[in-house]
Amino acid sequence: MAWYKRVEIPIIITAICALIQILPYYFTLGASVEDFQATFVNWQMVVGTGATFVGAIAILQLHIPRIMKRRPQWEYSTALVAMFVIMLIFGLPIRELGLGLDNSVFEFLYGNVLTPLSSTMYSIIAFFIASAAYRAFRARSLEATILLVAGSLLLLKNAPIGTAVWPGFGTIGDWLFNVPNMSTQRAILIGGALGAIVLGVRAMTGYERGYLRGGGE
Amino acid sequence: MVAEGETIWDKLENIDRRILYLLIWIVVLPPLISPIGLPISISPSTVAYYEAIEKLPPGSMVVVSFDFGLSALGELYPIAVATFHHLFSRPVKFAIIATWNEGPIVAKMIIDKLNPEQTYHKVYGEDWIFLGWAPGGEQAMAALGRDIWGTITKDYIYKKPVSQYPIMQHLKSAKDVDILISLETGTPGADEWVRQWWEPYHVPMLVACIGVMAPTVAPYVQAGQCLGLLPGLRAGAEYEKLLGRPELATAAADAISTSHILVLAFVIIGNIGYFAKRRRRME
Numbered sequence: 001m002a003w004y005k006r007v008e009i010p011i012i013i014t015a016i017c018a019l020i021q022i023l024p025y026y027f028t029l030g031a032s033v034e035d036f037q038a039t040f041v042n043w044q045m046v047v048g049t050g051a052t053f054v055g056a057i058a059i060l061q062l063h064i065p066r067i068m069k070r071r072p073q074w075e076y077s078t079a080l081v082a083m084f085v086i087m088l089i090f091g092l093p094i095r096e097l098g099l100g101l102d103n104s105v106f107e108f109l110y111g112n113v114l115t116p117l118s119s120t121m122y123s124i125i126a127f128f129i130a131s132a133a134y135r136a137f138r139a140r141s142l143e144a145t146i147l148l149v150a151g152s153l154l155l156l157k158n159a160p161i162g163t164a165v166w167p168g169f170g171t172i173g174d175w176l177f178n179v180p181n182m183s184t185q186r187a188i189l190i191g192g193a194l195g196a197i198v199l200g201v202r203a204m205t206g207y208e209r210g211y212l213r214g215g216g217e
Numbered sequence: 218m219v220a221e222g223e224t225i226w227d228k229l230e231n232i233d234r235r236i237l238y239l240l241i242w243i244v245v246l247p248p249l250i251s252p253i254g255l256p257i258s259i260s261p262s263t264v265a266y267y268e269a270i271e272k273l274p275p276g277s278m279v280v281v282s283f284d285f286g287l288s289a290l291g292e293l294y295p296i297a298v299a300t301f302h303h304l305f306s307r308p309v310k311f312a313i314i315a316t317w318n319e320g321p322i323v324a325k326m327i328i329d330k331l332n333p334e335q336t337y338h339k340v341y342g343e344d345w346i347f348l349g350w351a352p353g354g355e356q357a358m359a360a361l362g363r364d365i366w367g368t369i370t371k372d373y374i375y376k377k378p379v380s381q382y383p384i385m386q387h388l389k390s391a392k393d394v395d396i397l398i399s400l401e402t403g404t405p406g407a408d409e410w411v412r413q414w415w416e417p418y419h420v421p422m423l424v425a426c427i428g429v430m431a432p433t434v435a436p437y438v439q440a441g442q443c444l445g446l447l448p449g450l451r452a453g454a455e456y457e458k459l460l461g462r463p464e465l466a467t468a469a470a471d472a473i474s475t476s477h478i479l480v481l482a483f484v485i486i487g488n489i490g491y492f493a494k495r496r497r498r499m500e
Contacts, residue, residue, distance in 0.1 A: 025417070038364065038367075041353075041356050041359050042360060042367075042368075044353060044356040045351075045352055045357055048352060101321075111326075114287060118286065118290070119291050122291060126245075127238045127241055129480075130241050131234045131237050133480050133483070134237060134483040137484040138487060138491050139488055139491070140491070148484070151484075152481060155477045155481055156481070158428070158473065159473055159474040159478060160256065160454070160474050161475075161477075161478060163257075163258045164255055164257075167258060174260070174261075185432050185433060185436050
């Protein structure tokens with residue numbers, strides 16, 4: 001195997017990049033190291049922004065063949081690609097041609113198509129939550145009953161009418177939020193952080209290879 | 218109608234979701250069109266959020282970050298509007314940034330609505346500035362904390378170098394920031410700000426988030442990293458009440474009441490059906 005294809009090379013690059021970020025966070029290593037770290041962060045931002053184009057190309061690679069081969073629901077793909085092209089053209093930052101974020105067509109589509117559609121998608125959750133609460137909140141067991149009671153009390157705490165009828169709903173709701181919820185969230189946070197540390201160490205030492213073409217040797 | 222072999226208890230336990238959806242519509246719409254004006258009690262975290270801005274010394278530097286996109290407008294737009302009314306009414310300076318790519322568009326909608334030059338006689342570039350989107354998520358937050366001028370080189374509105382604005386002479390890194398306000402729905406958001414701005418620079422935060430995010434932000438409030446938290450529309454209505462400006466969140470608060478009561482009623486109905494069936498089975 002050619003030397004540049006060896007799996008150790010990306011692992012070493014990963015370890016060096018990670019250490020450049022981690023060490024200055026915990027230790028004072030001087031201005032030159034910190035400057036290098038800052039440059040590194042800027043590189044990350046450039047690479048991350050470049051990934052946007054990868055996403056855009058991937059979307060087109062998925063939907064254009066679907067349209068050309070008239071696969072099921074190709075009509076939606078047509079709408080997607082059409083809007084993609086229109087937004088791309090009118091959103092290009094070329095002020096001399098009147099294009100960019102201030103362009104009237106771009107503004108119209110953003111304000112009158114994307115904004116209401118996005119808000120609607122999010123708002124629909126209210127209907128699903130109502131339906132899910134109705135079906136899930138059944139006192140089938142002790143655990144389910146605790147969930148039912150806690151959920152109902154928080155509903156009453158969150159609804160202005162609940163605290164208006166009896167201010168105690170607010171006190172109980174705050175207690176549920178600040179004591180059982182807080183302790184559970186802390187456990188999740190700390191557990192997640194420990195998991196991230198372990199994952200980071202495994203990636204740096206080459207044991208975690210999921211990011212290397214699916215972990216192939 | 219009850220189908221053959223199906224009891225009334227079966228029906229109560231399995232009400233068609235379309236009926237539920239229709240009823241949600243029916244109970245939510247009237248209060249939005251004509252608010253009832255139910256009393257709203259104010260929670261301590263809302264008071265803390267309000268007082269953190271209210272007690273900022275004159276000339277303090279605030280950074281407001283739009284860590285959300287268009288989808289969360291329903292919940293966060295009223296809170297963002299109220300927060301900007303509050304900031305513009307105080308003798309403080311602030312910069313607007315966004316870590317979500319749709320953030321600048323949302324921010325511009327709010328600024329256009331408020332018209333600060335006319336309403337509050339605030340001068341762009343001196344009292345406030347709009348820095349736009351910093352791409353890169355958490356990396357961008359880290360870069361901003363270290364060097365704002367180097368991370369966002371031009372402002373969003375006039376596309377001029379940030380070094381030309383008087384306000385930016387007092388805002389070069391997170392060390393110059395007295396308070397950070399994050400309007401957020403997820404990642405990147407409060408978690409990342411705590412890691413990148415609180416831990417290295419000890420910049421205190423205020424967070425306004427959608428209701429479902431509140432439990433995840435709550436530990437930062439108790440730890441003192443987040444000075445105040447506005448979770449969702451209800452908190453927005455409380456904040457509007459404190460500001461004496463009842464607007465969108467206040468109007469929506471009644472809809473929250475009616476929808477929550479409907480959900481609660483259906484939960485009770487579902488449980489009545491469940492227990493009645495169980496009792497019949499036991500008999």
